Amino acid sequence: MHDAAAPAAPAATDLVAALDIGGTKIAGALVAPGGEILLRAQRPTPAREDGATVLAAVRAVLDELAADAVRWRRVSALGIGSAGPVDASAGTVSPVNVPGWRDFPLVEEVRPAVGPRPVVLVGDGVAIAAAEHWQGAARGRAGALCMVVSTGVGGGLVLGGRLHPGPTGNAGHIGHISVDLDGDPCPCGGRGCVERLASGPNIARRALAAGWRPGPDGDTTAAGVARAARSGDPVALASYERAAQALAAGIAATATLVEIEVAVVGGGVAGAGEVLFAPLRRALSGYATLSFVRDLEVVPARTGTDAGLLGAAAAALALSGGAGSRPPAATR
Structure with a gap:
């Protein structure tokens, strides 16, 4: 008689998903605890289209990241750095250069793609600060x-x-x-x-x-x-x-x-x-x-063109209590 197989150990959740949303592009990445970008995805921002069309581009980026199922299972949180104004407390964004999004409930709209993982939203300037404090000058x-x-x-x-x-x-x-x-x-x-x-x-x-x-x-x-x-x-x-x-x-x-x-x-x-x-x-x-x-x-x-992605990841680690070697915590 053979012993029953032991259940598989749960996957480590040591990665962070990041979105950098601006008026020209929507970039996404899976980021390791040390700041290495392991996977990238990008779509042009349909900035002159309606809000649903812009959201579809965001979802396409997330879908491309999630297509790497092995790595996606390791994601502990999603960080979003967006052109603003943003309202992190409400989970909404109103980018000046994306007219179709006004008080748009972005956090709520991306939750189906990320499941129970925490979603952290910050303005793009805060994302730059998070990136430079984590990996830069x-x-x-x-x-x-x-x-x-x-x-x-x-x-x-x-x-x-x-x-x-x-x-x-x-x-x-x-x-x-x-x-x-x-x-x-x-x-x-x-x-x-x-x-x-x-x-x-x-x-x-x-x-x-x-x-x-x-x-x-x-x-x-x-x-x-x-x-x-x-x-x-x-x-x-x-x-x-x-x-x-x-x-x-x-x-x-x-x-x-x-x-x-x-x-x-x-x-x-x-x-x-x-x-x-x-x-x-x-x-x-x-x-x-x-x-x-x-x-x-x-x-x-020092963080160059990856500042938005690194900053979104750093903010998610700092504000969500994510696992791994995270940057210093945040104060509100």
């Missing part, structure tokens, strides 16, 4: 502002060595600090916001309005302005100087309020390198003058 730092300067300007905070998303998942959204009281109206409804002065489209807009013209390649983006600035074009340099001044004012204000020790700057505009960072550091020395913020560092981000 803010690793080991007790207090950090991590920023993405691109089509918009977003950010997230690490305070007391812990991710600080705030009650709705939007804490640290530096792009909509007003730094010019009589400045241009911002699409957010404010005036003179950091984003209105320092985002890529606004750097290019200001340079063009002041008389700058692109080179033979016809590139009228902020990257084209940066190339002209490296060649010494005074109008291009002035546009980056103005962006750097706005960023410095916002960073200094944040540091004065919460005593961060480092500001990490990533995103497409940060790709300008010293065209941005040199005037940013100069301007910061004129704003961060109090003794407790005078030594504030400004450094480039």
Whole structure:
């Protein structure tokens, strides 16, 4: 008589699923405890379509990840970093650049795909902060502002060595600090916001309005302005100087309020390198003058184009109590 076979041991749940949702793409990944991306999936964002069509793209990404059944069984949680505003407490998203989603119940809508696993939603700026604190330039730092300067300007905070998303998942959204009281109206409804002065489209807009013209390649983006600035074009340099001044004012204000020790700057505009960072550091020395913020560092981000995915995974680990070697916990 043979003994009955012992039941199979349950699969280890040491991976995290991550979604990075933006206006141009919806990216997904399965992420290992050490930050390695084991599997990727991606779809274009049908940003001008209705909400159901956008959701279908999200589900397609999740379905592609779940098709690897062996790894999917190891997933402990799903982290979502989304363009905002988001409301983590309600599980809803209202991305400015996805009109079909307004107070869209994203967490509820993805639950059928992930079953009983926890779902953690944060804004994309908070995701950047989670990524940089876990794997990037803010690793080991007790207090950090991590920023993405691109089509918009977003950010997230690490305070007391812990991710600080705030009650709705939007804490640290530096792009909509007003730094010019009589400045241009911002699409957010404010005036003179950091984003209105320092985002890529606004750097290019200001340079063009002041008389700058692109080179033979016809590139009228902020990257084209940066190339002209490296060649010494005074109008291009002035546009980056103005962006750097706005960023410095916002960073200094944040540091004065919460005593961060480092500001990490990533995103497409940060790709300008010293065209941005040199005037940013100069301007910061004129704003961060109090003794407790005078030594504030400004450094480039390190997590690159995977920041959104790594950040969504890191936030899920920190906020869900996921298994494995997780990043430091979060405070709300």
